[in-house]
Amino acid sequence: MSWSSSNEQARDYVKLIERCLDPLHRTALRLTGNPTDAEDLVQETCIRAWRAWAQLREPAGARAWFFQVLRSAWLDQLRKTARRPHLVAMAEAAPEAMAEHAPLPNVADAAERRMLEQAFDEEVLAAMNELPEEERLALMFQVFGGLSYREISDALGCPLGTVMSRLHRSKAWLRAALVEYAIRQGIIARTPAREEGESHA
Amino acid sequence: MRKLGCEEAGPLLEAFEANELDGVTSLAVEEHLDACPLCQQRRRWNAEADASLRRLAETTPAVSSGLRARVLAIAQTERRVIPARFQYAALAMAAVIIALLAIASLWHFSTPDAMAFVENHISTLAKSEPVELRTSDAFEAEQWLRARLPFAPIVPRTPDYRLVGARLCEVNRARVAFLLYERDGNRVSCFVSADSQTRLRGFDATAANRVRLGTCDGKNVAAWDADHSGYLLVGDLPRESLVAFANHATRKIPQQPTGL
Numbered sequence: 001m002s003w004s005s006s007n008e009q010a011r012d013y014v015k016l017i018e019r020c021l022d023p024l025h026r027t028a029l030r031l032t033g034n035p036t037d038a039e040d041l042v043q044e045t046c047i048r049a050w051r052a053w054a055q056l057r058e059p060a061g062a063r064a065w066f067f068q069v070l071r072s073a074w075l076d077q078l079r080k081t082a083r084r085p086h087l088v089a090m091a092e093a094a095p096e097a098m099a100e101h102a103p104l105p106n107v108a109d110a111a112e113r114r115m116l117e118q119a120f121d122e123e124v125l126a127a128m129n130e131l132p133e134e135e136r137l138a139l140m141f142q143v144f145g146g147l148s149y150r151e152i153s154d155a156l157g158c159p160l161g162t163v164m165s166r167l168h169r170s171k172a173w174l175r176a177a178l179v180e181y182a183i184r185q186g187i188i189a190r191t192p193a194r195e196e197g198e199s200h201a
Numbered sequence: 202m203r204k205l206g207c208e209e210a211g212p213l214l215e216a217f218e219a220n221e222l223d224g225v226t227s228l229a230v231e232e233h234l235d236a237c238p239l240c241q242q243r244r245r246w247n248a249e250a251d252a253s254l255r256r257l258a259e260t261t262p263a264v265s266s267g268l269r270a271r272v273l274a275i276a277q278t279e280r281r282v283i284p285a286r287f288q289y290a291a292l293a294m295a296a297v298i299i300a301l302l303a304i305a306s307l308w309h310f311s312t313p314d315a316m317a318f319v320e321n322h323i324s325t326l327a328k329s330e331p332v333e334l335r336t337s338d339a340f341e342a343e344q345w346l347r348a349r350l351p352f353a354p355i356v357p358r359t360p361d362y363r364l365v366g367a368r369l370c371e372v373n374r375a376r377v378a379f380l381l382y383e384r385d386g387n388r389v390s391c392f393v394s395a396d397s398q399t400r401l402r403g404f405d406a407t408a409a410n411r412v413r414l415g416t417c418d419g420k421n422v423a424a425w426d427a428d429h430s431g432y433l434l435v436g437d438l439p440r441e442s443l444v445a446f447a448n449h450a451t452r453k454i455p456q457q458p459t460g461l
Contacts, residue, residue: 009276010276010277013275013276014273014276017272017273018273021264021269021272022263022264025261025263025264025268026258026261029261029262030257030261035262035265039265039268042264042268042272043268043271043272043275046272046275047275050275050276117252117253117256120249120250120252120253121253121256121257123253124250124253124254124257125253125257139254142219143254143255143257143258144257144258144261148221149216149219149221164212164213164215164216164221165212167215167216167219168211168212168213168214168215168216171214171215171247171250174250174253174254175243175246175247175249175250178246178249178250178253179246
């Protein structure tokens with residue numbers, strides 16, 4: 001793709017932003033938690049992306065690049081609102097404790113299953129918002145942005161192995177949250193070993 | 202293929218589900234999963250979490266038409282902003298250009314305009330006695346001038362022009378010698394200064410022998426430097442004649458007497 005004239009650049013920008021707008025918006029909405037802030041974040045991202053358009057060398061990397069800009073805009077927004085981004089990775093969420101629990105029993109009734117799913121969704125959303133910012137971003141970029149591991153690595157500016165670790169820890173955290181919920185609700189039984197000293201953090 | 206333990210396969214489960222592992226590692230994880238109830242449970246709970254995440258993604262409200270329109274219009278409405286580092290570079294470059302222009306202007310306007318002087322001289326010549334010393338003897342004129350000036354002007358000698366006389370005058374706050382020549386009723390004024398005359402402003406051409414040429418009030422002006430002095434010739438003669446005067450005068454300038 002040629003980046004020669006500003007008309008061509010505008011055309012390329014429109015074409016690429018059309019493709020990325022929905023994933024960006026989904027991610028922004030889950031990051032901010034409300035539609036107004038999400039729209040502001042997406043708009044700020046797009047303005048920044050357009051202003052720095054000349055820095056985009058490879059159109060193939062546009063999606064990761066948009067998310068990189070989104071991350072930068074989001075972290076700036078957190079700093080402005082004095083909400084300090086928590087970037088330190090959390091400890092492993094004791095996944096070995098999973099061995100002590102029976103798998104989630106099959107729920108045959110459709111209505112019951114829907115209620116359980118709704119409850120799980122709320123738990124997952126809450127657990128996701130407790131993640132350190134970089135792990136939360138990696139997970140959201142994958143789930144809501146649809147980015148591959150390589151794209152997440154580009155967007156977050158970290159090695160592929162780090163992306164794998166962050167996603168693994170994030171999933172372990174969500175898994176632990178669901179298990180906790182299932183125990184609280186009596187869906188699965190708490191084993192003696194788990195009662196003694198298990199916690200998320 | 203090497204068999205994986207839980208501690209190795211566990212961290213790879215998410216990448217395995219996302220099809221992000223290479224073929225060999227993927228097979229190793231799959232083999233471990235087949236044999237490990239713990240990791241099977243992890244996988245099951247991961248699947249629950251993934252299903253929740255998918256539902257959350259699917260139930261996210263779509264982009265509003267207003268946001269879509271605003272974002273798409275950015276390329277048309279938003280002025281392209283030069284990145285900060287280029288802005289600083291451009292500012293620095295602009296500052297350098299302005300400084301150079303300022304220096305050039307200062308130099309230009311601080312350099313006296315030869316034509317302004319010539320214009321002034323022509324009007325002065327019309328009002329007052331042109332010479333203080335009337336003589337056709339170049340040597341006598343030189344002696345007279347050297348007694349009155351801080352430098353030793355050399356009076357040009359040319360067979361075609363008759364020296365009428367000399368006087369002192371001031372050019373750009375410096376005292377210079379003024380010599381009046383005549384040829385066929387045409388008067389030619391010659392100024393001799395200790396400084397270069399060719400660096401003055403107002404000339405519009407340069408002859409091959411570095412004689413600078415200009416015109417003022419219908420009179421031609423020629424300037425040249427020779428023997429550490431500057432010469433400025435003003436007359437009604439054509440430029441070629443002034444250049445010929447300059448060439449001849451340059452050749453005929455005698456060696457400066459010693460002790461002066």
